[in-house]
Structure formats: structure tokens, C-alpha cells
Amino acid sequence: MPIDFHLVEVPVGHSWAYDALATLSTEISVETYGEDRTVSLATLRQLHGDDHQGVPGFLAALPGVGSPTTPTGRFGLPVAPEDPAEMLASVEFLLPTLDNTHLVDDAWLQVDIRYRRQGIGRALWREVVRIGREHGRTTLVMWSDHALDVHDTALPRVEPSTGAGDVPLGPAAGFALALGHRLEQVERQSRLLLPVDDSRLAALASEAEAHAIPRYRTESWSGASETGRAEALARLNHAFSSDAPTGGIDVEPQEWDAARVHRQEERSLRTGELFTTVAFEASTGEPVAVTQLFCEYAHPHRVEQRNTVVSAPHRGVRLGLLVKVTNLRLLAASWPEAREVTTWNADENAPMLAINTALGYRPFARSAAWQRRIDGPSPW
Ligand SMILES: CC(C)(COP(=O)(O)OP(=O)(O)OC[C@H]1O[C@@H](n2cnc3c(N)ncnc32)[C@H](O)[C@@H]1OP(=O)(O)O)[C@@H](O)C(=O)NCCC(=O)NCCS
Numbered sequence: 105m106p107i108d109f110h111l112v113e114v115p116v117g118h119s120w121a122y123d124a125l126a127t128l129s130t131e132i133s134v135e136t137y138g139e140d141r142t143v144s145l146a147t148l149r150q151l152h153g154d155d156h157q158g159v160p161g162f163l164a165a166l167p168g169v170g171s172p173t174t175p176t177g178r179f180g181l182p183v184a185p186e187d188p189a190e191m192l193a194s195v196e197f198l199l200p201t202l203d204n205t206h207l208v209d210d211a212w213l214q215v216d217i218r219y220r221r222q223g224i225g226r227a228l229w230r231e232v233v234r235i236g237r238e239h240g241r242t243t244l245v246m247w248s249d250h251a252l253d254v255h256d257t258a259l260p261r262v263e264p265s266t267g268a269g270d271v272p273l274g275p276a277a278g279f280a281l282a283l284g285h286r287l288e289q290v291e292r293q294s295r296l297l298l299p300v301d302d303s304r305l306a307a308l309a310s311e312a313e314a315h316a317i318p319r320y321r322t323e324s325w326s327g328a329s330e331t332g333r334a335e336a337l338a339r340l341n342h343a344f345s346s347d348a349p350t351g352g353i354d355v356e357p358q359e360w361d362a363a364r365v366h367r368q369e370e371r372s373l374r375t376g377e378l379f380t381t382v383a384f385e386a387s388t389g390e391p392v393a394v395t396q397l398f399c400e401y402a403h404p405h406r407v408e409q410r411n412t413v414v415s416a417p418h419r420g421v422r423l424g425l426l427v428k429v430t431n432l433r434l435l436a437a438s439w440p441e442a443r444e445v446t447t448w449n450a451d452e453n454a455p456m457l458a459i460n461t462a463l464g465y466r467p468f469a470r471s472a473a474w475q476r477r478i479d480g481p482s483p484w
Contacts, residue, residue: 110170124191144402158200165193208236211246242479248276265352269451285474289351294465312426334362336391344413349450376400381431393423409447
């Protein structure tokens with residue numbers, strides 16, 4: 105018997121709905137990976153509460169028909185009630201406002217396994233498309249995750265337009281394709297188990313230094329970046345957004361300045377710690393490479409690799425390896441609870457994958473970027 109449901113939007117920080125989202129996300133994560141790999145509730149609240157880079161959205165499906173007197177929120181849907189309810193499904197997304205204003209970005213949709221194939225995913229997706237169109241967005245990018253699982257090998261595969269990597273034609277791919285999305289990029293999720301043997305890190309550091317020193321020097325720090333360093337990060341973040349392979353995703357380079365770096369760091373530092381290493385060209389002082397690690401207080405053993413980039417004119421001298429090894433050594437000295445670092449790399453990004461493989465990263469999952477245009481005639 106199909107369940108009656110209605111859709112609501114959830115204001116930032118709404119108490120029970122965020123707890124329910126965390127529970128649903130954990131269930132989906134365990135289903136996908138066999139373990140909880142979600143960000144903490146505290147980090148989720150910070151992410152959704154930060155409207156500096158865009159307007160974050162969070163919609164949910166609740167049981168029953170809802171009340172006709174419920175006030176509507178900023179996306180035109182009834183606001184989630186005060187009284188707790190079961191969360192059948194959710195979708196989170198971002199409407200970027202500093203750049204990439206053609207996108208509904210990072211849509212992440214999940215339906216409780218007990219309520220699938222009843223049109224709930226499609227209903228939430230339609231609301232995201234409507235909201236995107238009303239905000240003048242032309243393109244929707246939605247993600248799915250897939251563990252590298254032996255059981256997947258029986259399923260047909262879907263390949264992105266780049267031809268690099270593939271994902272199984274399971275529920276997520278079936279859903280995305282049914283809704284007219286194309287697979288535009290596959291990212292590899294890899295993990296490095298910690299601690300890495302000191303002698304191994306020392307050997308890799310020597311190898312990198314032999315190529316890069318004395319032409320370059322590194323600086324490493326934890327916590328917030330002071331202004332000069334934030335300016336360096338802004339330049340490198342811009343380079344990252346224009347240089348990192350994006351497959352067929354219709355994404356523009358991001359606009360960065362020190363203020364944006366500070367804002368993003370402040371948000372992260374409310375729920376965790378950041379470790380940053382930047383390489384500078386010694387003769388000019390120009391920042392040429394960066395890497396950053398984020399450690400959540402809620403999951404101190406599970407570290408997230410953030411941006412790594414080497415600016416184009418300075419590639420080929422092991423700067424990527426140099427900054428990564430240096431930052432891992434800082435992590436080892438400062439955050440002994442760490443047991444693994446997770447990183448995401450485009451499957452077509454051979455140079456970055458080579459560095460990670462040398463460091464000891466091993467792939468365990470893939471993330472897929474599903475894109476479709478939402479402008480023009482109504483898609484339904
Ligand atoms: C993918 C997911 C969101 C689909 O939600 P759902 O509510 O079951 O989807 P719907 O019932 O609205 O299905 C819409 C259409 O998608 C397609 N579809 C959905 N599930 C499918 C499956 N398991 N296999 C093949 N096609 C599927 C069908 O065409 C379906 O229409 P139909 O039922 O009329 O044939 C859900 O399986 C889920 O939460 N998966 C885990 C999280 C995830 O992978 N999220 C990323 C989504 S891109």
C-alpha cells in the first residue's frame with residue numbers, strides 16, 4: 105500500500121528535522137558503505153546555516169497530507185511542523201550566489217529504503233527543479249555514491265562522457281537516468297590508513313624535496329589563516345576551481361578573495377580543525393601549491409582531504425607530493441586520533457591519483473555527478 109506523503113521545507117537549524125536528517129543520512133551511509141561516513145550534525149547545521157556562498161536548501165517528505173494552514177517558507181513549500189514526524193526522504197542542495205549562478209549545485213537526495221519506488225524521490229526532485237527554475241538556474245547537478253563492491257560487478261555499468269570510471273546501473277543511476285540526467289563525471293573516493301610509517305613519509309619527503317627545494321619553500325599551519333595566507337589560499341582556490349578536471353559538468357571557475365576564505369574557515373573551525381600547507385616560490389613569494397585537511401571534532405578518527413592544487417606553471421616538480429607529505433606530518437604531530445584520510449579525485453585526474461597511490465591511498469568508492477538542463481520547456 106503506497107504511503108501518503110507531503111513535502112515541506114526545513115528552516116536552518118529546525119531542531120527535530122535536523123536530528124531526523126542525521127538519522128536518515130546515517131542509514132543511507134550504512135546502506136551504501138557498510139559504515140557511517142556522514143558528516144556530523146554540527147557540521148551539517150553549519151553548512152546549511154552559511155548563506156555566504158549560496159542559498160542552501162533542505163526539503164523533506166513527511167507522512168500524511170499535511171495541514172493546509174501551515175505557513176510557507178522561502179521556497180514556497182509548507183514549513184516543517186514544530187512536532188516531530190518521521191522523515192521519509194530528504195533533499196539538500198545549494199543555489200550558488202557568488203559564482204556559478206546558473207546551477208542548482210550539489211543536490212543530494214535520499215529516500216528511506218522502506219518507502220522507495222513510490223514516487224517520493226521524483227516528487228522531491230520536481231520541487232528542486234521548480235525552485236531552480238524560479239531562481240533562474242539552468243542546470244541541476246545531483247550526486248550519488250557507490251561503494252566498490254564485488255556484488256556490483258553483476259550490474260551493467262554507466263560511463264560518463266569523459267569515459268573515465270563508471271558506476272553500476274543500480275537504484276541511483278536508474279533514478280537519475282529516468283529523470284533525464286546524464287552522468288558527466290565519476291570521482292574516486294580513496295582512503296589512506298593512518299598512521300603512515302614515518303620512514304615511508306621521510307622517503308617521500310626526500311624525493312619531493314630533491315625536485316622542489318630550494319626553488320620552493322613550504323609553510324604549514326593549523327586553524328585560521330592570517331590575512332596574507334588567506335590571500336594566497338584565495339588565489340590557489342581559484343586555480344583549483346579552474347584547473348581541476350570537472351568532466352562534463354557545466355561549472356565555471358569560482359571567485360575567491362581573502363574574505364571568502366576567512367568565512368569558509370570560520371565555518372569549518374566551529375566544528376573541527378584545519379591543517380594547511382602552502383608552497384611558495386622562494387624568489388617571488390608567489391603561492392604555487394596548497395593542500396588542506398579537515399578533522400571533525402565529532403569524528404576525530406576520520407579526516408577529510410580538502411582542496412589540493414599545484415598552479416599550472418609549477419607542475420612537474422613534485423610540489424603536490426611535497427605539500428601533501430608535509431601536511432600529513434603536521435597531522436600526525438597534531439591530531440593523533442586520526443585513523444584515516446578520505447579524498448575525492450576525478451577518475452581522469454591521473455597526476456593526482458598517482459600522488460595519492462604513492463602515499464598509500466586505496467580506492468573504496470565512487471561518486472557520480474548527474475547533470476541535466478532545467479531551463480526551456482517544463483521537463484514534465
Ligand atoms: C535513488 C533514490 C533517491 C530513488 O528514490 P525513489 O523514491 O525510490 O524514486 P521514485 O520512486 O521517485 O522513482 C522515480 C523513477 O526512477 C527510476 N528508479 C527509481 N528506483 C529505481 C531502481 N531501483 N532501479 C531502476 N530505476 C529506478 C524509475 O524510473 C522510477 O520510476 P517508476 O517507479 O515509475 O518506474 C533512492 O533509491 C535512494 O534514496 N537511494 C539511496 C540514495 C542515493 O543513491 N541518492 C542519489 C540519487 S541520484
